[in-house]
Amino acid sequence: MGGMEEKFKAISAADFFYRNREIAGFDNPVRSTYTICRELLENSMDACEAGGYLPDIYMRLRYVEGGALEIKVEDNGKGVPRRYVKRAFGQVLFGSKYTLRQTRGIFGLGGKMAVLYGQITTNSPVHVTSSTGGMEKYSYKIMVDIERNEPLTKQEVVERNHGQWHGTVVKLKFQGDYARARPKIVDYLRHVAIIEPYAQLTFVDPDGVLYFFRRKAGYMPRPPLEVLPHPQGVDVETVRRLAERFGQGSLIDFLVENFHRVGRRIALKFLRKARLDPDMDVVELLRREDLIPKLVKAMNEFDDWLPPDPSCLSPIGKELLEIGIKKELKPEFVAVVQRKPSAYSGHPFIVEVAIAFGGGVPTSSQGEVNLYRYANKIPLLYDVHNDVSMKVIKKVKWWRYKINPESMPIAFFVHVCSTKIPYKTVGKEYIADRPEVEYEIEWGLKEAARRLKTYLARKRREESLKRRRAA
Amino acid sequence: MGGMEEKFKAISAADFFYRNREIAGFDNPVRSTYTICRELLENSMDACEAGGYLPDIYMRLRYVEGGALEIKVEDNGKGVPRRYVKRAFGQVLFGSKYTLRQTRGIFGLGGKMAVLYGQITTNSPVHVTSSTGGMEKYSYKIMVDIERNEPLTKQEVVERNHGQWHGTVVKLKFQGDYARARPKIVDYLRHVAIIEPYAQLTFVDPDGVLYFFRRKAGYMPRPPLEVLPHPQGVDVETVRRLAERFGQGSLIDFLVENFHRVGRRIALKFLRKARLDPDMDVVELLRREDLIPKLVKAMNEFDDWLPPDPSCLSPIGKELLEIGIKKELKPEFVAVVQRKPSAYSGHPFIVEVAIAFGGGVPTSSQGEVNLYRYANKIPLLYDVHNDVSMKVIKKVKWWRYKINPESMPIAFFVHVCSTKIPYKTVGKEYIADRPEVEYEIEWGLKEAARRLKTYLARKRREESLKRRRAA
Numbered sequence: 001m002g003g004m005e006e007k008f009k010a011i012s013a014a015d016f017f018y019r020n021r022e023i024a025g026f027d028n029p030v031r032s033t034y035t036i037c038r039e040l041l042e043n044s045m046d047a048c049e050a051g052g053y054l055p056d057i058y059m060r061l062r063y064v065e066g067g068a069l070e071i072k073v074e075d076n077g078k079g080v081p082r083r084y085v086k087r088a089f090g091q092v093l094f095g096s097k098y099t100l101r102q103t104r105g106i107f108g109l110g111g112k113m114a115v116l117y118g119q120i121t122t123n124s125p126v127h128v129t130s131s132t133g134g135m136e137k138y139s140y141k142i143m144v145d146i147e148r149n150e151p152l153t154k155q156e157v158v159e160r161n162h163g164q165w166h167g168t169v170v171k172l173k174f175q176g177d178y179a180r181a182r183p184k185i186v187d188y189l190r191h192v193a194i195i196e197p198y199a200q201l202t203f204v205d206p207d208g209v210l211y212f213f214r215r216k217a218g219y220m221p222r223p224p225l226e227v228l229p230h231p232q233g234v235d236v237e238t239v240r241r242l243a244e245r246f247g248q249g250s251l252i253d254f255l256v257e258n259f260h261r262v263g264r265r266i267a268l269k270f271l272r273k274a275r276l277d278p279d280m281d282v283v284e285l286l287r288r289e290d291l292i293p294k295l296v297k298a299m300n301e302f303d304d305w306l307p308p309d310p311s312c313l314s315p316i317g318k319e320l321l322e323i324g325i326k327k328e329l330k331p332e333f334v335a336v337v338q339r340k341p342s343a344y345s346g347h348p349f350i351v352e353v354a355i356a357f358g359g360g361v362p363t364s365s366q367g368e369v370n371l372y373r374y375a376n377k378i379p380l381l382y383d384v385h386n387d388v389s390m391k392v393i394k395k396v397k398w399w400r401y402k403i404n405p406e407s408m409p410i411a412f413f414v415h416v417c418s419t420k421i422p423y424k425t426v427g428k429e430y431i432a433d434r435p436e437v438e439y440e441i442e443w444g445l446k447e448a449a450r451r452l453k454t455y456l457a458r459k460r461r462e463e464s465l466k467r468r469r470a471a
Numbered sequence: 472m473g474g475m476e477e478k479f480k481a482i483s484a485a486d487f488f489y490r491n492r493e494i495a496g497f498d499n500p501v502r503s504t505y506t507i508c509r510e511l512l513e514n515s516m517d518a519c520e521a522g523g524y525l526p527d528i529y530m531r532l533r534y535v536e537g538g539a540l541e542i543k544v545e546d547n548g549k550g551v552p553r554r555y556v557k558r559a560f561g562q563v564l565f566g567s568k569y570t571l572r573q574t575r576g577i578f579g580l581g582g583k584m585a586v587l588y589g590q591i592t593t594n595s596p597v598h599v600t601s602s603t604g605g606m607e608k609y610s611y612k613i614m615v616d617i618e619r620n621e622p623l624t625k626q627e628v629v630e631r632n633h634g635q636w637h638g639t640v641v642k643l644k645f646q647g648d649y650a651r652a653r654p655k656i657v658d659y660l661r662h663v664a665i666i667e668p669y670a671q672l673t674f675v676d677p678d679g680v681l682y683f684f685r686r687k688a689g690y691m692p693r694p695p696l697e698v699l700p701h702p703q704g705v706d707v708e709t710v711r712r713l714a715e716r717f718g719q720g721s722l723i724d725f726l727v728e729n730f731h732r733v734g735r736r737i738a739l740k741f742l743r744k745a746r747l748d749p750d751m752d753v754v755e756l757l758r759r760e761d762l763i764p765k766l767v768k769a770m771n772e773f774d775d776w777l778p779p780d781p782s783c784l785s786p787i788g789k790e791l792l793e794i795g796i797k798k799e800l801k802p803e804f805v806a807v808v809q810r811k812p813s814a815y816s817g818h819p820f821i822v823e824v825a826i827a828f829g830g831g832v833p834t835s836s837q838g839e840v841n842l843y844r845y846a847n848k849i850p851l852l853y854d855v856h857n858d859v860s861m862k863v864i865k866k867v868k869w870w871r872y873k874i875n876p877e878s879m880p881i882a883f884f885v886h887v888c889s890t891k892i893p894y895k896t897v898g899k900e901y902i903a904d905r906p907e908v909e910y911e912i913e914w915g916l917k918e919a920a921r922r923l924k925t926y927l928a929r930k931r932r933e934e935s936l937k938r939r940r941a942a
Contacts, residue, residue, distance in 0.1 A: 008555045010565040013484040094481040120708040237591040
């Protein structure tokens with residue numbers, strides 16, 4: 001017995017995601033077409049907002065030889081610094097999104113997956129032109145060496161950057177299926193236009209149809225700031241890394257300098273409760289295997305930390321959300337609610353919800369409800385039935401508010417923003433049901449429903465008054 | 472405008488999965504406890520079957536200091552060769568499962584994720600002892616350098632291997648929640664005992680409760696063989712890699728030597744249809760950007776390839792599946808159906824189904840159905856409502872077979888084995904609905920239902936006969 005020996009080998013991160021691309025939303029040509037549009041658009045939105053520029057994004061799809069599609073996405077964002085372009089487009093797990101701050105693309109994968117998918121279906125490189133607004137504008141043709149996870153530069157051109165242009169243009173070919181992906185892509189763009197009324201979006205599809213979403217607001221939400229990790233949410237690995245970087249010094253200084261909203265007073269109170277010596281050297285902490293787990297457990301369980309500061313979050317705000325909803329749906333009535341910041345396991349989050357009624361809002365069909373879901377401004381279009389928002393909508397007793405979401409022209413909007421959205425999959429499709437998040441969504445929707453109830457009651461009174469007067 | 476410059480950086484594969492561990496089934500202590508048990512058990516099963524040894528696996532969980540859990544899993548498999556132990560347990564994306572062959576752990580991630588999770592919750596190393604049956608038995612304490620994705624050896628001991636022992640013992644500590652994970656773990660073990668009646672499983676839980684699943688069959692299914700890729704399922708990247716390795720030589724030789732079931736006659740027919748020169752040098756193929764996509768497109772669309780050979784698959788077989796079901800459920804009647812091999816996009820698969828009735832089979836409660844799902848012998852316990860099998864069960868008109876799955880004591884079993892299971896997530900929880908797979912499941916279940924219908928009709932006849940005689 002024994003058989004032949006197993007073949008052991010290492011594969012690169014690019015190779016892993018190439019082999020398992022379905023987990024990043026590339027399971028078939030239809031889905032891949034949608035995912036590519038979405039990922040490139042989201043990168044563009046992030047690049048604009050990170051630079052403080054009102055987004056103006058142009059996306060074009062067209063058919064090219066061999067039945068393939070070519071996508072071009074052009075933005076007016078801050079651009080990619082020249083020394084990073086090759087790796088930003090040609091190396092998986094390289095990016096600017098590995099910080100504690102609310103960004104759309106937490107996985108730093110999507111753009112590269114689009115490049116990779118284009119390459120494995122058409123064998124052609126991605127074309128990138130970018131500038132950060134300086135003297136140079138640079139263009140590259142890049143492929144990915146999948147087995148090594150390294151960029152392969154096929155062409156490099158540097159020109160003078162006239163007029164201080166800043167932004168990025170990405171162009172790539174891929175085998176897709178636009179005809180069947182169209183409904184999702186258009187639905188996606190409309191979702192974006194609602195939540196980002198300060199963005200101008202132009203999409204020209206392969207049949208030459210133009211979709212134009214006009215900018216209706218001249219300002220953006222305050223951009224998110226980067227923050228230190230909150231002590232309630234850290235794990236052993238995070239603390240170990242921070243301790244190694246800290247080196248020699250006292251435990252109390254370590255806590256105060258490395259964690260979110262930890263002052264000397266609270267740190268001292270915590271250490272006393274955890275029975276740890278404030279003057280212990282951090283080098284000592286690293287020497288003994290059991291000390292960091294003990295410290296982390298105590299940090300996670302301590303109740304008196306200050307709650308996380310939501311400055312690392314960038315909610316839309318009531319005003320912008322209302323502008324967006326009115327612009328795209330033209331409802332008779334809309335109630336927007338922004339909940340106070342909350343947190344789950346040390347990750348701060350804010351829930352914003354809205355209910356729109358009447359006017360251009362369609363009555364939902366066949367027992368479905370109109371639900372627009374967003375996480376960190378990303379529209380979520382798939383797997384609605386697994387999402388926490390749908391769970392809440394099914395739970396609430398709407399008749400108490402004299403509302404029937406299945407027979408009245410009503411649309412719900414839920415936006416969750418957080419430094420860590422509890423996604424269930426890399427494909428970013430739905431939010432897992434953390435009780436804290438569920439609670440905020442529920443009470444937000446109930447508050448909005450109360451306002452709608454008041455509106456409807458007044459409307460009924462006025463109508464009956466009118467009728468009586470007319471009689 | 473412009474803001475501060477973005478921070479760009481690369482992260483290792485270990486770091487990526489550490490940050491996004493929820494996508495591999497590590498989203499909370501309950502789920503993590505279940506996932507760790509499952510991943511280690513599956514690695515053990517694979518190690519036994521790859522060596523041709525009837526599995527005899529011992530798993531023990533116990534509480535240790537600090538409220539943590541310690542898991543120990545011991546198998547009699549083929550062992551890990553000494554030179555691979557460190558990387559096999561301490562480096563993400565290193566393993567023996569990156570081949571075209573049916574294995575449980577296609578992602579080569581699970582075992583390492585268990586080690587990683589143990590480390591980040593308890594700061595302690597994994598203990599591994601292994602031998603391939605030779606002169607040496609070796610033990611290691613290993614941690615993962617997450618930022619570099621490299622193993623850190625904390626201890627290494629080599630001893631004489633008395634009695635030619637072969638197998639692997641893995642022991643690690645982690646923060647979990649056994650009380651709430653128990654139902655899933657026990658359910659999982661029972662699922663395994665059904666599909667692998669040739670395995671002996673012993674589980675001692677932290678409360679000292681013993682779960683013992685006795686071996687009831689003395690033989691195993693034929694192990695799967697490794698095969699070349701089927702031309703219908705290849706992509707540009709695969710063909711490019713193979714072409715680079717092939718180097719100089721004719722296109723026809725390249726096809727015959729590198730693809731599954733491609734003979735000279737079929738290759739010639741294909742090349743003629745694709746208008747490609749059989750004598751073209753493969754080096755030429757690599758030189759021009761558009762040639763490989765053209766070749767691949769033609770390969771994917773050509774209809775006359777031989778269907779994939781299912782020798783790379785290892786179905787359970789009717790006999791073993793029947794033994795397993797009878798052993799664990801003790802039904803009054805069971806019908807097992809193995810469908811003929813089929814394929815989707817060049818990936819061969821076999822569907823095996825069964826329906827059990829009466830005896831120890833419980834009547835399902837509250838409109839649910841008893842459904843045991845498996846993919847490559849892995850039990851699938853989560854997200855049943857998204858699974859293709861549930862979709863089929865909801866679709867079939869059971870009254871035609873005089874069966875009511877919701878009010879009769881009936882259990883369904885569906886096993887799909889394939890070189891590539893179309894999973895939707897890394898967590899391996901449910902199978903996407905490929906039409907080809909759906910078709911085989913549907914007709915398998917209908918065939919089994921027909922047999923149950925015949926059995927029930929005969930039973931009714933006999934009973935009414937008995938009653939008449941008694942009267």
